[in-house]
Amino acid sequence: MADLNAIAGRDVAFYVGNDDSGPRICARTKTITIAGEPIDITQDCDGAFRTLLNTPATRSIDMSVEGIMRQDDWALIAFDPASNNFLEQYALVIPGLGTITGDFFLGNFEVGAEYQDAVTFSATVQSSGAWVFTPEASA
Numbered sequence: 622m623a624d625l626n627a628i629a630g631r632d633v634a635f636y637v638g639n640d641d642s643g644p645r646i647c648a649r650t651k652t653i654t655i656a657g658e659p660i661d662i663t664q665d666c667d668g669a670f671r672t673l674l675n676t677p678a679t680r681s682i683d684m685s686v687e688g689i690m691r692q693d694d695w696a697l698i699a700f701d702p703a704s705n706n707f708l709e710q711y712a713l714v715i716p717g718l719g720t721i722t723g724d725f726f727l728g729n730f731e732v733g734a735e736y737q738d739a740v741t742f743s744a745t746v747q748s749s750g751a752w753v754f755t756p757e758a759s760a
Contacts, residue, residue: 626717628715628716628717628718630650630651632716633651633653633713633714633716634646634713635648635651635684635711635712635714635746636711636712636713636714637710638710638711638712639710639712639722640712640714640720640722641714641720643712646711647688647691648686648687648688649687649689650685650687650688651685652684652685653682653683653684653713653715654682654683654684655681655682656679656680656681656682656683657677657679657680657681658678658679658680658681659673659677660673660674660676660677660678661673661674662674681747681748682725682747682748682752683728683745683746683747683748684713684725684745684746684747685743685744685745685746686743686744686746687741687742687743687744688741688742689739689740689741689742690732690739690740690741690742696730696732698727698730699727699730699744700730706726706727706728707724707749708724708725708726708727709724710722710723710724711723711724711725716757718756718757719754719756719757721753721754722753723748723749723751723752723753724748724749724750724752725746725748725749726746726747726749727744727745727746728744728746728747729744730742730744731743731744
């Protein structure tokens with residue numbers, strides 16, 4: 622049976638640098654939200670129907686990740702009081718779709734340490750400034 626061009630979650634990856642040649646930030650789960658906040662221009666002459674400007678007020682990418690703390694790339698940034706939490710030049714690679722590159726901000730970092738289990742982490746990463754989407758080249 623065909624796979625219908627499905628993508629394995631483990632293949633979606635976040636890299637240091639502007640492509641997949643830099644160090645990979647590993648995680649178990651990744652949730653990516655690409656948003657465009659609308660500008661509401663509704664007024665009484667619109668007959669009670671919401672009207673939105675076709676230009677977004679804010680475009681953003683938010684990503685939450687969770688994993689086993691086996692490497693300390695994000696931990697070093699989060700725990701360093703001198704850090705400004707900016708992650709410059711990172712790439713999010715989604716196989717079969719393309720690559721998003723840009724600067725991001727480490728919004729939060731959480732460590733989980735259950736008594737008889739591996740130490741885990743969760744983090745929220747937010748885009749800062751413009752990003753670039755490069756579609757994957759067709760084979």
